[in-house]
Amino acid sequence: MLDIDNVGGLIIDMDGVLWHGNEPMDGLVEFFLMLENRLIPYVLATNNASLTQQQYVDKLALMGVSISREKILTSSMATVNYLVQHLPADQRRVFVIGEDGLRQPLIDSGFTLLDDYQVNQPEKGITEHGADLVVSGLDRKLTWDKLATATLNINAGAKFYATNADTSLPTERGDVMGNGGILAALEATTGVKPTVIGKPGPILYQQALAILGTTKDQTIAIGDRLDTDILGAVNTSIRSIMVLTGVSSEDDIQNVDYQPTWVLDDLKAITSLLQ
Numbered sequence: 684m685l686d687i688d689n690v691g692g693l694i695i696d697m698d699g700v701l702w703h704g705n706e707p708m709d710g711l712v713e714f715f716l717m718l719e720n721r722l723i724p725y726v727l728a729t730n731n732a733s734l735t736q737q738q739y740v741d742k743l744a745l746m747g748v749s750i751s752r753e754k755i756l757t758s759s760m761a762t763v764n765y766l767v768q769h770l771p772a773d774q775r776r777v778f779v780i781g782e783d784g785l786r787q788p789l790i791d792s793g794f795t796l797l798d799d800y801q802v803n804q805p806e807k808g809i810t811e812h813g814a815d816l817v818v819s820g821l822d823r824k825l826t827w828d829k830l831a832t833a834t835l836n837i838n839a840g841a842k843f844y845a846t847n848a849d850t851s852l853p854t855e856r857g858d859v860m861g862n863g864g865i866l867a868a869l870e871a872t873t874g875v876k877p878t879v880i881g882k883p884g885p886i887l888y889q890q891a892l893a894i895l896g897t898t899k900d901q902t903i904a905i906g907d908r909l910d911t912d913i914l915g916a917v918n919t920s921i922r923s924i925m926v927l928t929g930v931s932s933e934d935d936i937q938n939v940d941y942q943p944t945w946v947l948d949d950l951k952a953i954t955s956l957l958q
Contacts, residue, residue, distance in 0.1 A: 691901025699929020732820030758881030847881030882915035
């Protein structure tokens with residue numbers, strides 16, 4: 684019988700854990716009721732940068748779960764937090780590949796979002812037209828023009844950042860291309876690797892810990908992907924639960940040199956253990 688103790692807070696992934704696309708996982712409502720009844724603090728922390736805090740709140744509401752915006756942390760939010768903290772205030776011109784979930788936090792934090800083909804062209808004397816930064820997140824309306832503009836800006840010296848490098852995204856139709864596919868195209872074209880903010884690096888989890896106000900030994904990450912959720916927990920030195928409702932399987936664990944602390948079937952199994 685598994686035993687999970689010292690649960691001071693949870694950092695919970697969403698895609699593949701709480702839902703597939705717009706289909707909620709079995710036991711979703713009961714899971715959140717258990718967290719409320721047991722007074723377990725949590726943050727929903729996702730690499731998916733496509734939706735805003737409010738859009739995630741609305742999505743959960745349609746599935747019968749009511750939460751506050753403050754419990755949502757996306758890789759786009761973590762990326763903007765990082766850029767504000769680490770870049771000079773005069774570097775605020777950004778070309779974005781991404782959706783509202785990335786664009787809105789940038790706008791709210793005072794960044795100027797550029798249009799297609801706003802690029803510095805020193806040979807023509809145009810040196811204040813282009814981007815200081817290129818930031819890429821999941822973009823389901825990706826176009827050739829966006830890729831071309833990002834390429835031109837990176838080649839002109841813009842710093843390159845990514846919300847995450849997930850190669851796939853689980854949906855109700857199956858796994859589809861994630862932001863990692865976009866990054867692969869830009870890296871192949873420019874020869875420049877982006878600074879990645881989301882999992883498996885520790886930055887997203889560190890920001891989630893700050894929101895929770897818990898220590899590493901009290902906190903458990905829940906996710907479905909070994910290469911992001913679980914490796915991110917390892918890199919942050921926190922415990923983890925891998926559920927088998929998303930990307931990674933039990934067999935996949937045999938092929939990596941790190942491990943989740945626990946492996947459980949689904950949300951219902953977690954609810955049963957923590958009840």
